[in-house]
Amino acid sequence: MTAPLLDIVDLSLHYGDTRILDRVNLRVSAGETVGLVGESGSGKSSTVRAALRLLPPNARLEGTVRIGGREVLAADARELRGIRSTEVGFIQQDPRGALNPVRRIGDSLTERLVLVHGVGRAEAKRRGLELLEAVGISRPELRFRQYPHELSGGMLQRVVIAAALTTEPKLLLADEATSALDVTTQAEVLAILRDLQRERGLGVLFITHDLHLAAAYCDRVSVMLRGEIVEELDGADLFTGATEPYTKSLLEAVPTIREARA
Numbered sequence: 416m417t418a419p420l421l422d423i424v425d426l427s428l429h430y431g432d433t434r435i436l437d438r439v440n441l442r443v444s445a446g447e448t449v450g451l452v453g454e455s456g457s458g459k460s461s462t463v464r465a466a467l468r469l470l471p472p473n474a475r476l477e478g479t480v481r482i483g484g485r486e487v488l489a490a491d492a493r494e495l496r497g498i499r500s501t502e503v504g505f506i507q508q509d510p511r512g513a514l515n516p517v518r519r520i521g522d523s524l525t526e527r528l529v530l531v532h533g534v535g536r537a538e539a540k541r542r543g544l545e546l547l548e549a550v551g552i553s554r555p556e557l558r559f560r561q562y563p564h565e566l567s568g569g570m571l572q573r574v575v576i577a578a579a580l581t582t583e584p585k586l587l588l589a590d591e592a593t594s595a596l597d598v599t600t601q602a603e604v605l606a607i608l609r610d611l612q613r614e615r616g617l618g619v620l621f622i623t624h625d626l627h628l629a630a631a632y633c634d635r636v637s638v639m640l641r642g643e644i645v646e647e648l649d650g651a652d653l654f655t656g657a658t659e660p661y662t663k664s665l666l667e668a669v670p671t672i673r674e675a676r677a
């Protein structure tokens with residue numbers, strides 16, 4: 416059996432005496448989509464940021480994280496750079512925060528390809544434009560030259576999705592990656608990710624507030640409450656198979672289509 420792309424084992428995170436994550440276990444294998452849901456502040460973003468060690472210096476981490484079989488928490492700076500730049504694409508929750516405001520979209524989009532992977536500028540640009548088009552951005556040549564403030568939130572979200580895919584990672588960590596998109600664009604972007612999963616076994620950790628989306632799109636869904644995974648279900652069973660009271664209350668808070676129309 417091949418090692419999972421992401422293997423989080425008993426991961427705990429503290430800031431001083433405050434416990435943020437408590438022995439979290441999560442696993443994503445090739446070709447798989449694993450959802451992570453839970454109320455605001457439950458620790459979803461902290462989990463992915465901890466897995467990449469993108470945390471403030473006062474963060475204290477325990478446990479094990481392996482990405483592509485490589486130990487993250489024990490890695491030195493050089494290894495860590497290698498893991499981040501070759502194995503993983505990360506879409507962070509706030510797309511504006513992910514992009515340097517004084518750099519052109521095109522430069523942000525292609526810099527990892529050029530600087531880390533040694534791809535020539537012309538080829539990097541070709542791939543960048545292709546990806547912008549693939550995530551549904553019209554007039555990619557124009558967007559390439561623009562700055563983040565010239566783009567809408569939904570468009571920026573598509574840019575960061577494209578940026579995370581430029582280096583063809585095996586694993587994608589997507590933190591609310593499609594939540595600012597309208598339903599149609601969201602469906603288009605998810606279809607692109609599905610194709611990548613089929614074509615090259617991309618594994619996806621999909622953080623979302625949208626439980627219907629998690630049920631429809633994810634193979635498995637982990638439910639987080641106050642820094643702990645309290646339940647793990649197949650996506651298809653999310654609305655019928657929950658046994659934990661918290662999962663049930665989370666599901667009951669979701670309006671059904673009939674209620675939403677009433």
Ligand SMILES: Nc1ncnc2c1ncn2[C@@H]1O[C@H](COP(=O)(O)OP(=O)(O)OP(=O)(O)O)[C@@H](O)[C@H]1O
Nearest residue numbers: 430435453454455456457458459460461462471508
């Ligand atoms: N740098 C930090 N120092 C101290 N506490 C923090 C820090 N960053 C996050 N927290 C706390 O960690 C907890 C989990 O936050 P996190 O952002 O991981 O939640 P989340 O599930 O992603 O929420 P949301 O759905 O709103 O994005 C929160 O209580 C938050 O206040």
Ligand SMILES: [Mg+2]
Nearest residue numbers: 459460461508
């Ligand atoms: Mg979050």
